[in-house]
Amino acid sequence: MPTTTRRDRRGDTPPPRTGSSEIEALRGFLDYLRTSIAAKVDGAPEPRVRTAAVASGTNLLGLLNHLTFVERSMFLGDDVTDWQATFRAAPADSVADVVARYRDAVERANGVLDGCADLGAPVPRPRPGRPAPSVRWALIHMIEETGRHAGHADILRELIDGTTGR
Numbered sequence: 653m654p655t656t657t658r659r660d661r662r663g664d665t666p667p668p669r670t671g672s673s674e675i676e677a678l679r680g681f682l683d684y685l686r687t688s689i690a691a692k693v694d695g696a697p698e699p700r701v702r703t704a705a706v707a708s709g710t711n712l713l714g715l716l717n718h719l720t721f722v723e724r725s726m727f728l729g730d731d732v733t734d735w736q737a738t739f740r741a742a743p744a745d746s747v748a749d750v751v752a753r754y755r756d757a758v759e760r761a762n763g764v765l766d767g768c769a770d771l772g773a774p775v776p777r778p779r780p781g782r783p784a785p786s787v788r789w790a791l792i793h794m795i796e797e798t799g800r801h802a803g804h805a806d807i808l809r810e811l812i813d814g815t816t817g818r
Contacts, residue, residue: 664817664818665684665687665688665817665818667681667684668680668681668683668684674771674788675768675769675771675791678771678788678791678792678795679762679765679791681795682791682794682795682798683758683762685795685798685799685802686754686758686798688802688818689715689716689719689798689801689802689805690716690751690754690755690758691818692712692802692805692806692809692815692818693712693713693715693716693747693750693751693754693805693809694747694748694751695747696712696713696747696809696812696813696815697812697813698746698747700712700812700813701713701747701812702714702740702741705808705811705812706808709739710739710804710808711739711740711808712805712808712809712812713741713745713747713750714738714739714740714741715739715801715804715805715808716741716750716751716754716805717738717739717740717741717745717750717753717754718735718738718739718801719754719797719798719801720738720750720753720754720757721735721738722738722794722797723754723757723758723761723794724757724760724761725779726761726775726790726793726794727760727761727764727765727775727777727790727794728757728760728761728764728777729777729779729780730779731779731780764776764777765787765791768787770787771786771787771788771791772786772787772788773786773787774786774787775787775790802818806818
């Protein structure tokens with residue numbers, strides 16, 4: 653009888669093997685986290701995907717909706733006037749809608765990043781009226797932001813239906 657390791661049961665995806673340059677490592681880890689959180693939300697059951705499981709009101713679908721706005725703000729220059737509102741998906745939005753919008757924002761952000769060879773340069777599309785952070789800072793911030801919310805998503809998804817792993 654075959655044995656199942658803890659890793660097999662959890663369906664974990666190991667961290668990426670990246671190139672040796674700084675930009676390859678940063679983008680590789682950011683894309684790994686982006687893929688992980690989108691997969692965590694994709695297929696989560698309604699209505700629990702949008703039901704708050706903690707006192708703060710945080711819910712799984714809202715986390716991905718928020719990250720969509722963060723990606724668009726950081727790399728595409730979109731202005732967000734109410735960050736708290738980004739933690740709630742519209743009632744008419746399905747899980748598939750929110751996941752598709754997130755993946756589209758990531759694809760568009762990567763299109764902008766593909767043209768950035770100098771990590772010290774400012775992001776090409778800064779938010780209106782604000783100084784542009786460096787590409788390096790933006791990538792590190794997005795790794796931190798996405799990683800933090802991916803951890804929240806891990807817990808919320810496990811509470812919803814027992815799904816674990818990255």
